[in-house]
Amino acid sequence: xxxxxxxxxxxxxxxxxxxxxxxxxxxxxxxxxxxxxxxxxxxxxxxxxxxxxxxxxxxxxxxxxxxxxxxxxxxxxxxxxxxxxxxxxxxxxxxxxxxxxxxxxxxxxxxxxxxx
Amino acid sequence: xxxxxxxxxxxxxxxxxxxxxxxxxxxxxxxxxxxxxxxxxxxxxxxxxxxxxxxxxxxxxxxxxxxxxxxxxxxxxxxxxxxxxxxxxxxxxxxxxxxxxxxxxxxxxxxx
Numbered sequence: 219x220x221x222x223x224x225x226x227x228x229x230x231x232x233x234x235x236x237x238x239x240x241x242x243x244x245x246x247x248x249x250x251x252x253x254x255x256x257x258x259x260x261x262x263x264x265x266x267x268x269x270x271x272x273x274x275x276x277x278x279x280x281x282x283x284x285x286x287x288x289x290x291x292x293x294x295x296x297x298x299x300x301x302x303x304x305x306x307x308x309x310x311x312x313x314x315x316x317x318x319x320x321x322x323x324x325x326x327x328x329x330x331x332x333x334x
Numbered sequence: 335x336x337x338x339x340x341x342x343x344x345x346x347x348x349x350x351x352x353x354x355x356x357x358x359x360x361x362x363x364x365x366x367x368x369x370x371x372x373x374x375x376x377x378x379x380x381x382x383x384x385x386x387x388x389x390x391x392x393x394x395x396x397x398x399x400x401x402x403x404x405x406x407x408x409x410x411x412x413x414x415x416x417x418x419x420x421x422x423x424x425x426x427x428x429x430x431x432x433x434x435x436x437x438x439x440x441x442x443x444x445x446x
Contacts, residue, residue, distance in 0.1 A: 221377075253436075260338070260424050260436035261378075274433065309378070322368050322380040323434075 220244065222326035224310050230332045236298035239329045243291070243312030249273075251323065252285055252295050253309040261309055267293065300333045307331070336361035338427050340437035347415055348445050355410040355440050357425030366428040367408040369399055370436075373421045381423070384408065395419070417446045 223242040231237050243250050248269050253261035264283065266274040269290040278285070282301070287293040297304055307330050311323035341356040359365065369381040382393025389401040399410045408425060422441050428434040 251434075258438065260340075260426075260438045262436070263434065266432075311378075322370075322383050323378075324380075325370075325378040327377045 222310055222312055222324050224308075224326035224329055226329055227327065228330050228332075230334060231300055233302055233333050234299040236296065237300055237331060238294050238296045239308050239310075239331075241293045241295070241310030241326060243293070243310070244324055247312035247314055247324070248290070249313045250287055250293050251309075251311045251313075252293070253311065255307045255309055255328070257306070264295070264308075297331075300331075302333050305331055305333045336365075336427055336429055336433070336435050338425055338435050338437035340423075340425055340440050342440045343438070344441045344443070346443045346445065349417055350414050351444075353410070353412040353415045353419070353442070355423055355425075355442070357408045357410065357437060359406050359408070359425075359427040359435075361406075361427060361429055364430045367399070367401060368426040368428070369393065369397070369408075369410050370424045370426060371421050372424070372439075378424065381410075415442070415444050417444045420444045 225240050250267045252264040254264050255261045264278045265285045267287040270287045283297055285295045307328040309328045310326045313323050337360045339358045367384040370378045371381045372378045382391050384391045384401045392398045397412050399408055401408050420443050422439045424439045425437040
């Protein structure tokens with residue numbers, strides 16, 4: 219089974235620039251998550267999709283972050299404009315469903331973003 | 335809102351020593367509990383999970399965790415660690431509303 223694919227692996231941008239990350243979940247996984255992991259901290263949920271609908275985006279800084287999941291498969295996360303504090307690893311994960319009976323997430327390798 | 339606390343930020347052990355990593359959560363309802371591991375240079379992987387039933391859960395590579403509901407705890411254990419267990423370990427809690435929260439992780443260093 220192919221894993222969760224993310225690109226790019228690394229990105230360095232200047233503050234106020236924009237950046238986009240891409241994620242392709244495991245085939246058949248209805249739920250897709252974007253997490254932000256700042257160095258020394260655990261992953262923090264940014265947005266959760268169920269198919270192509272948003273389930274939870276309560277912690278997404280909507281003034282600068284946006285995400286979409288067209289056709290319920292691939293997803294992109296965008297930051298515009300970036301701030302220094304956005305430097306982090308952005309993780310994409312997928313799972314079969316969002317119900318209580320779940321089997322944990324499968325994570326991608328992440329995109330390490332450095333904002334200078 | 336729920337929270338997850340991992341008490342040990344960095345643990346250093348010698349090979350063959352026993353391991354116990356603490357995890358406490360704050361949420362009064364039904365939860366699913368997970369431990370994830372991130373080996374150096376690799377992505378997060380599921381180590382073990384608890385949904386219901388036997389509170390002692392066995393995972394991969396000889397790890398186990400015990401859910402103690404009265405203490406809101408889900409501590410990870412291994413009787414004898416190996417150098418290859420050097421990694422970062424994350425506890426995660428998922429509520430019946432589908433919201434998951436991760437702890438800040440514990441870095442385990444095993445000295446050969």
